[in-house]
Amino acid sequence: MTEDPSERYPSKFRPWGEPVTQVPPHLYGRWKRDPLLRIANGFFSVTIPAFAHLMRPRNLAEPSTSRDLKVVAREIVAHDKDVVALTFVSADDTPLPRWTPGAHLDLLLPSGRMREYSLCGDPADSGSYRIAVRRIPDGGGGSVEVHETLHVGATVTVKGPRNGMPMAVPGHGSSAEHLRFVAGGIGITPILPMLIAAERLGLDWSMLYTGRSTDTIPFIEEVERFGDKIEIRTDDVHGIPTPDVLIGDAPGPVALYACGPVPMLEALRVGLIGRNDVELHYERFSAPPVVDGKPFTATLSESDITVDVAADETLLAAVLKRKPDAAYSCKQGFCGTCRVTVTDGLVDHRDQTLTPFERDQGQMLTCVSRAAGDHLTIDL
Ligand code: FES
Known part of the structure; x- marks a missing residue:
């Protein structure tokens, strides 16, 4: 607008x-x-x-400039061999934009899929980017494609970096006196640059790193250099961590940064009820659960398909069952990849991304938003 x-x-x-x-x-x-x-x-x-x-209002969902990156290093970073770290440099020697801890890249894969991966290198390194990707054989195909196509010498188009979980430094935008980091498995990726920054700035911090077993935890040698500031607990040895273990016992005010599976984040949320001395910043692996959803139907006008959307299901999930090539990335309502135009029906908008103008134009994000009534028709 x-x-x-x-x-x-x-x-x-x-x-x-x-x-x-x-x-x-x-x-x-x-x-x-x-x-x-x-x-x-x-x-x-x-x-x-x-x-x-x-001062003109900007379209926050405006796509950032794309650029081509070349893979210059590829390293297995989990003992189960299912996590690969890729290091990229600019394919045409143009300088790479700087980034801050918590930022991610959008990879535009050769198949047309777009996937987001957190930057997990050193933010002070202005010459290269690093991401890490766990292979998920029964996922949407993006991680398998990264593992199978992005070998050393390959190029890939990316957008970003963008930051959905910026880290506020105590005394500069945060009243916290202690930083607590909680990572579950591959959730270490946005946290790793934060550890580097916290250490470099001499901040007071601690971290809990969890996973199913030691073999599944990526970057284990890399985090061990931080010594006893990091506690590693695996489910096979220590059991599932309780909310108190996740939160730690540092006196407040605390800023807690977490990335991991939904049950871990839910345990944190429950554990922090009534704790006004802890500010929680988190990033999910997957879509948030649908809250207060009602069932509806959606007609995909260009595909001549009508799908039933259950009360606890997203429109995107229902669409993917019938149209697996439908575009998506974050599944959380902030990247804009799943945007469609509604040609009939009212929308219950549940994202924070689309502008009022875009909503007035009939746009919606299928990964989080739903029908306000019984039916929608979308241009898909
Ligand atoms: S998939 Fe990112 S906004 Fe829907």
């Missing part, structure tokens, strides 16, 4: 005032026009429109 602020307000309410159109004469009559005001007039006539342009 683009809106010129000068059109939103009558001139007497314009907070930046009006450009001076008639330069008044000099106060003491020395010049026909006051030179100071002539300069001011020129300055503001340029800067005010520029300021107004910058």
